[in-house]
Amino acid sequence: MNHHILTDTEMVDMMRKAGLRPSAQRLAVLRYVGNSHSHPDSDEIYNEILHGFPSLSRSTVYNSLHALVEAGLVRELEIDAGNRHYDLAPQPPHAHFICRGCGTIFDMPLPDGFAPVDMQGFEIDSVDVYGKGLCPACTASPTDTKLNTNIKNTTE
């Protein structure tokens, strides 16, 4: 939603407050998730921060993501079956929309006054709203060259 850029210092503070050791790799993951706007998956994150850590392991990306999700700083999106995407958590609540043409994930406003129903006896931790369809670009050109660009991206 409103994407104001977080500084490293702010992010380190967030991690500290959440009881997480702010390792360089962890910070890089959080920075990318928080400032990229792209709702990346683990592969995108891995490829993008690889620069800074030539010996980066995919395990580290997964470990960092788990730690950050666990700590409540990052949210896991299950909008794209079989591929987890990530978004910064502490934001105004919003929904997400995935385009079936290009795979891009967009922020989507929640319906006015949206509030989860409460269910007798259940403890509801979170409610996610996911939309699917076509984005403006893909509506315009169904067989666009952009098609599927974001789905299997990145070299290597």
Next chain:
Amino acid sequence: MNHHILTDTEMVDMMRKAGLRPSAQRLAVLRYVGNSHSHPDSDEIYNEILHGFPSLSRSTVYNSLHALVEAGLVRELEIDAGNRHYDLAPQPPHAHFICRGCGTIFDMPLPDGFAPVDMQGFEIDSVDVYGKGLCPACTASPTDTKLNTNIKNTTE
């Protein structure tokens, strides 16, 4: 939601109307998804209908599910990352809730008057609402024996 049992005849009709050939395997898959209440994943479906088809292949289950989803008779739930679950489609619209204790998926009412926001220029095909938390049983007994029962189930 309201789970009235569909007869085989009704299901065959549904398939025919949707332009799908009602093979025995396909019918078995639809019958299980439609009448089991359990929001099964492909593994559960496979194991449950194996009785009737000793030579059943997992591919057939996947093929059937794809065909049924494509035809709009079955809905794919992405509530459980890395595991697709299925639900009968032509029902009053409702949300779903997954218990992080036992993995059971429950139907959940949508908030009153819930309607997707419309987004300028986007074509919205569907909007899904997924809740997470603890079901009554798991709230009562956090370290219950039932724990994780539904998550990695089935022998073989």
Next chain:
DNA sequence: TGCAAAATTAAGAATAATTCCAATATTATA
């Protein structure tokens, strides 16, 4: 009824995301 074409099923290999594990390195602190 009989046969060709089309569709479906089956079996298993291939793929891809994720998890697991053991070894090494880093960091925090006594």
Next chain:
DNA sequence: TATAATATTGGAATTATTCTTAATTTTGCA
């Protein structure tokens, strides 16, 4: 600085799903 706790690596293992090909079944039609 030594020790303990935690994090990172690398690679093997796991798991759901897809893909491929061949065999089988069904369907439409002569």
